[in-house]
Amino acid sequence: MAIKKTNTFSTSSKHRANLTPWLGIAAIVVLFDQLSKIAITKTFVLGEEKLITSFFNLVLAYNRGAAFSFLSNAGGWQRHFFTAVAVVAVVFIIFQLRRNPGQRMFCWSMALIMGxxxxxVIDRILYGHVIDFLDFHFAAIGHFPAFNVADSAITLGAILFIVDELRRVNKN
Structure with missing residues (x-):
């Protein structure tokens, strides 16, 4: 009976190579997100607004909850809960990226969501809240909840994921 040898170095190197572009995209999202938050916190005080256009302001806001300030006044437990959910999501995304390296739109969506x-998560760990600063408003609707670059990447990633799934379903 012959024992088949496997080269674990080349296998793990191959997986790393498949993950590298997607981890790079996630890192770029994190970089832009954190740099924009540093700039806004150095320039604004909490609640300060600067009108940019008739429908867009920059404003420094803190969000202790999730999207749209969901659970923002829940007493503090939500910080740890949303941090844990994000960490689990990142681990799951890395697993999915390793499993599906050839599906470009899917990998783009996962990389954006992960970033x-x-x-x-960095905000929640460092400050206990997420820093938001992009504020869109329309006369008929009012103000949309403030958000940030990370939220934008998550939203774009979710849209790409839905488009990718719809394309895949329509192929069958």
């Missing part, structure tokens, strides 16, 4: 999740 956004990491950006917001």
């Amino acid at each position: 956004g999740a990491i950006g917001n």
Whole structure:
């Protein structure tokens, strides 16, 4: 009976090579997210707004909850809960990226979501809240909840994921 040898170095190197571009995209999202948050916190005080256009302001806001300030006044437990959810999501995304390296739109969506999740986790760990600053408003609707670059990446990633899934379903 012959024992088949496997070269674990080349296998793990191959997986790393497949992950590298997607981890790079996630890192770029984190970098832009964190740099934009540093700039806004150095320039604004909490609640300060600067009108940019008739429908867009920059504003420094803190969000202790999730999207749209969901659970923002829940007493503090939500910080740890949303951090844990994001960490689990990042681990799951890395697993999915390793499993599906040839599906480009899927990998783009996962990389964007992962970068956004990491950006917001950094805020929760360092400050106890997420820093938001992009504020869109329309006369008929009012103000949309403030958000940040990480939230934008998560949203774009979710849209790409849905488009990718719809394309895949329509192929069958």
